[in-house]
Amino acid sequence: MAEIVNKATRESFGLALCELAKTNEDIVVLDADLSGSTKTGIFAKQFPERFFNCGIAEGNMMSVAAGLAACGKIPFAATFAMFATGRAYEQIRNSIAYPKLNVKIAGSHAGISVGEDGATHQCCEDIALMKTLPGMAIINPADHWEMTAAVKAAVEYEGPVYLRLGRLAVDSFNDPENYTFEFGKGITLHEGSDITVIASGIIVKDALDAVRELEAQGISARLINIHTIKPIDEEIIVKAAKETGRIVTIEEHSVIGGLGDSVSDVTSRRRPVPVTKIGIQDRFGYSGPAKELLKLFGLCKENIAKQITEIVKGS
Amino acid sequence: MNSTEKIELERLACKARMAALTGTYKAKSGHPGGSLSAADIFTYLYFKEMNVDAKNPDDPDRDRFVLSKGHGCPSLYAVLALKGYFPIDEMDKLRHVGAMLQGHPDMKGTPGIDMSSGSLGQGASAACGMAAAAKLDGKKYRVYSVLGDGECEEGQVWEAAMFASHYKLDNLCFIVDNNGLQIDGRVEDVAGLCMLKEKFEAFGFGATEIDGHSFEELESAFKAARECKDKPFVIIAKTVKGRGVSFMENQVGWHGVAPNEEQYKQAMAELEAQLKASEEA
Known part of the structure; x- marks a missing residue:
């Protein structure tokens, strides 16, 4: 039985990004003043020159990410799922999905497990919103190991991806020794x-x-x-x-x-x-x-x- | 700029206006007003300012252009065609089913279009992303984006301005096609937008206000933009909506309506006369 890792998938995401960025210089990260929560702050510390804090301006962040992708970068744009898919829906649709740009959208604090912040922050519609966009891939990892593999898969996949991140620490159940992530496979x-x-x-x-x-x-x-x-x-x-x-x-x-x-x-x-x-x-x-x-x-x-x-x- | 260069630019801009009107007329839809107001700016950018090669539209070192006011694309398409990105007869199929030239710019389908646009405000931000990418890669290319003045009512324009200034994107130049009109009326009447130059300056931009139909003034404004260091630059280009066609000039009604046959013929006759006049000059 593999060791159980108790970690929020947002943290697994932040760690995986750093690991991948060591060998892939095209990876850049954008956040909208939530880098402590989305865990892109880990990346910001290690790779400050490749990190863009856009301030509380999610719509701009998504279109900036599109511009970076149009020039060959692999941008990860992170914020809460609510503000990524809700507030910036139209920027994701027109700046990212329509031109099929290689932007990875990380929606953290998804679902009701945001907890105490309540309904305004508990986004239970993000997958529905992203699903309607032509060509948008949606990945919703279950534990630390799956998120680690999913971030790598998102980098390798050419095109827009919505990656769902959770706030709550959860026990892992996958065994990293024999776990393989295959994009699009259950x-x-x-x-x-x-x-x-x-x-x-x-x-x-x-x-x-x-x-x-x-x-x-x-x-x-x-x-x-x-x-x-x-x-x-x-x-x-x-x-x-x-x-x-x-x-x-x-x-x-x-x-x-x-x-x-x-x-x-x-x-x-x-x-x-x-x-x-x-x-x-x-x-x-x-x-x-x-x-x-x-x-x-x-x-x-x-x-x-x-x-x-x-x-x-x-x- | 010598007079030969100036006349050549005037002729190109006139041809672009004619092709833009032809496309709009044949499509029976489109946006002639804002297309005509920005035609001189597009012409100057592609024929004088930008480092681009129509034979190599994907050159990673090329200057980038984003038409943030995407609806003004008919004259941009015409300029791209005149520059050699695609045959000018593509204009005849503008907005038709299966056409390469979409109602709003599509970067995946049209050579020379660097960013899909049309939803106002977004192109300005995408241009910021491109400028940031150039800085990251240590590349020398510059990024230009034309915005509408009505478009500046979008909050995203100011989010983009904040970003551009914060990240010191001195390789970025916005040009506001300041024709003073939007669909519902005069910009100052619709939402009270004013003092664009001062607003951008307050956001940390270098700025200048010019006559957007004067190639000499465009030349000195773009020179100032290139010389501006550590901050982005904006050119507030005062223009006339519908420029070049007497009955369209400064008329709100020509924002998003195609000319009928009679109007088209009259407009083309006026532009033909302008072309002929510049040839004789």
């Missing part, structure tokens, strides 16, 4: 035949704990980790639909426009099966400690296990 973390659970982001660990517990109770649930939400791994979803006949999706995001909708889109076209979406149900969050909020919104091992049990037993 990962089967647990085999099962009664039902398939498809999860993404920092909630994958809870889903893994849930399906392991259910196994002891005689429920065979497959678990698939989708780190690349767009382009999504259609084959792994179709195979799961065929072999298990039903799917539950889990995401720390609105159930409108998120992972669940991407999965449903695939199943409705290629293998219609019932899909239950666990996530934020068309509502805003509120202040509170992150872990408490995740429980209250049903994004915890207990609720995932309960819902799966009800579906399997009820059928």
Whole structure:
């Protein structure tokens, strides 16, 4: 069993950027006065000449990043998911996505696990917003090791990428010895035949704990980790639909426009099966400690296990 | 600038205006007013100021140009065609299905276009990014961006100005096509925008205000921009919207409307006469 690393994916992101920047001089980083929070501050310290603090001006930051990319740089533009995909949506659309420029957008403090800052900062719509943009890739890593690999993959991928970062420290579950990140490919973390659970982001660990517990109770649930939400791994979803006949999706995001909708889109076209979406149900969050909020919104091992049990037993 | 050079620039600008109007007329849509006001600026940039080679449009060391007021592209396209980036008859298909020349600049489809633009404010920021990239790479290329005066109502223009000044982008030059009109009326009536030069100076820019239709004044303004060190530069170019066509000049209504056949013929006749006059001069 690999050593468990307890780290927020934003920190894994900051560390990975520094590591990659040592050998890749094209990497430049932009932030909008949140470098302490997005962890691009780590990069700023090591590579001050390649770091641009744009101040609290996210729209400008995105278009500046586009200009840097048009001149051969690989810019990472970081801020909170809310201000990246919300406030600067149109700059991302017209300055970055339309000309397919090689900008990596890092949206930190995504989801309700922002915690105490409350609804204004809890962005549960970022994936939906980015998904609608033609050619925008979306990566939502689940733990330290996956984020480390995802940042490298984002650098190697030519084109715009939205990378989702979490504020909350989470335990790793991947084993760096045998983990490989394949852009656009889902990962089967647990085999099962009664039902398939498809999860993404920092909630994958809870889903893994849930399906392991259910196994002891005689429920065979497959678990698939989708780190690349767009382009999504259609084959792994179709195979799961065929072999298990039903799917539950889990995401720390609105159930409108998120992972669940991407999965449903695939199943409705290629293998219609019932899909239950666990996530934020068309509502805003509120202040509170992150872990408490995740429980209250049903994004915890207990609720995932309960819902799966009800579906399997009820059928 | 000697008189031969000046006459040549005038002739090119006149041809650009004609091609821009032809494109707009055939497209039955587009923005003639702001295209005509900026035609002299585009002509000067591509034929005198910028280090560019139409045969090598992707040269990493070339000067960059971003048309932040993207809707003014018909005359920019015409200047690019006259410079040799693509055949001038592409203008006949402007805005048509499948055309290379889109309604607003598309860097992926049009040789010579360095940045896609059209959503106001964004090009100014992208130009800042390009200038920052030149500094990082220790390259000598300069970055130019034409903004509309109405466009300066966008907050992003001032975010960009703050960035350019903070990072001392003295390889960056903004040119404001200060024609005084926007779609809804006079710029000063729509949102009270005024004192552009002073505003940019307050943001840390070197600045000058000139007649944007005078090639001599453009020449000295761009020289001042090149000589300005440690800060970006802005040229407030006083222009006339619809410049060159009598019935379009200073008329708000010509912001985003194509001429009909009769208007097109009259406009072309006026421009032909100007071209002929400059040939005889």
